[in-house]
Amino acid sequence: MKHVHYTNVELQTPNVEGIKDTKLRWVISEKDGAKNFAMRVFEVGPGGYTPLHQHDWEHEVFILQGEGVAKNKTKEEEFREGDVFFVKPMEWHQFVNTGSKTLKFICLIPIKR
Amino acid sequence: MKHVHYTNVELQTPNVEGIKDTKLRWVISEKDGAKNFAMRVFEVGPGGYTPLHQHDWEHEVFILQGEGVAKNKTKEEEFREGDVFFVKPMEWHQFVNTGSKTLKFICLIPIKR
Numbered sequence: 001m002k003h004v005h006y007t008n009v010e011l012q013t014p015n016v017e018g019i020k021d022t023k024l025r026w027v028i029s030e031k032d033g034a035k036n037f038a039m040r041v042f043e044v045g046p047g048g049y050t051p052l053h054q055h056d057w058e059h060e061v062f063i064l065q066g067e068g069v070a071k072n073k074t075k076e077e078e079f080r081e082g083d084v085f086f087v088k089p090m091e092w093h094q095f096v097n098t099g100s101k102t103l104k105f106i107c108l109i110p111i112k113r
Numbered sequence: 114m115k116h117v118h119y120t121n122v123e124l125q126t127p128n129v130e131g132i133k134d135t136k137l138r139w140v141i142s143e144k145d146g147a148k149n150f151a152m153r154v155f156e157v158g159p160g161g162y163t164p165l166h167q168h169d170w171e172h173e174v175f176i177l178q179g180e181g182v183a184k185n186k187t188k189e190e191e192f193r194e195g196d197v198f199f200v201k202p203m204e205w206h207q208f209v210n211t212g213s214k215t216l217k218f219i220c221l222i223p224i225k226r
Contacts, residue, residue: 001206002199003183003190006175009197027197028173034199036223037150039173060141060152062119062219064177070116077116084122084140086115086147093114106175108221110149 002032006041021048021097030111037108044068044095044103052094057113059087061095066103069096115145119154134161134210143224150221157181157208157216165207170226172200174208179216181209 009025021044028039041064044050052071063083069076070085072092079085079095087093097103122138134157141152154177157163165184176196182189183198185205192198192208200206210216 001183001185001190001201001204002197003192004197005193005195006197007195027175028199032199033201034171034173036171037173037221039175039197039221041175058147058149060147060150060221062140062152062154062175070114072114077114079116080118082118082120084115084117084119084152086141086145088114088146091114106219108150108152108173 011043016051018051019049021045022050035111037110040107042105042107044097046097046100049096050094052092054090054092056089057110058089059085060108061085062106064104064106066097066101067099068103069098071096124156129164131164132162134158135163148224150223153220155218155220157210159210159213162209163207165205167203167205169202170223171202172198173221174198175219177217177219179210179214180212181216182211183208
């Protein structure tokens with residue numbers, strides 16, 4: 001059984017266009033023997049955002065801390081701590097931190113994508 | 114995109130032997146179109162526990178609130194808010210709330226099991 005506090009996992013800066021002040025930790029991944037899905041914990045600074053993008057795999061998201069808006073190409077929805085998102089394959093999505101503290105959320109993706 | 118606060122999802126009492134004061138919400142499941150993995154949020158009262166069991170699928174767990182011990186048949190490890198567990202297939206496991214407030218954790222499982 002792997003057991004770790006999420007803050008003890010390396011905080012990485014993804015090399016992705018269209019992001020601002022977004023970092024993540026791969027807390028459960030293929031390296032741990034996970035064959036079906038990976039768990040990442042994101043940290044987005046005030047005013048920061050993940051990219052507005054789409055891909056052919058899903059996201060399962062849980063907001064741990066902070067607030068913001070989830071956008072697609074036509075609309076946006078406010079979110080807060082405790083909110084859950086299921087982003088289907090090929091849905092456009094972006095998470096923007098509109099609050100004053102670090103936005104933290106869990107985002108799970110399939111290993112095979 | 115499904116978007117819901119986890120407390121707005123029905124809190125269910127599982128019909129499982131060997132549990133005490135354990136309830137859960139299926140916040141993302143096959144009903145939402147999830148084909149790879151399901152997200153549940155558990156709530157375990159003080160002194161409560163999930164079953165000591167094993168099965169041929171994995172768990173990915175994130176502790177949202179509270180404290181407790183994770184047990185298998187031979188040892189136990191204390192955990193706290195922000196801890197992450199990867200329980201491999203066939204590993205024995207049990208989560209016990211040893212604190213004074215409700216233990217809340219996310220637990221993900223594969224859809225096909």
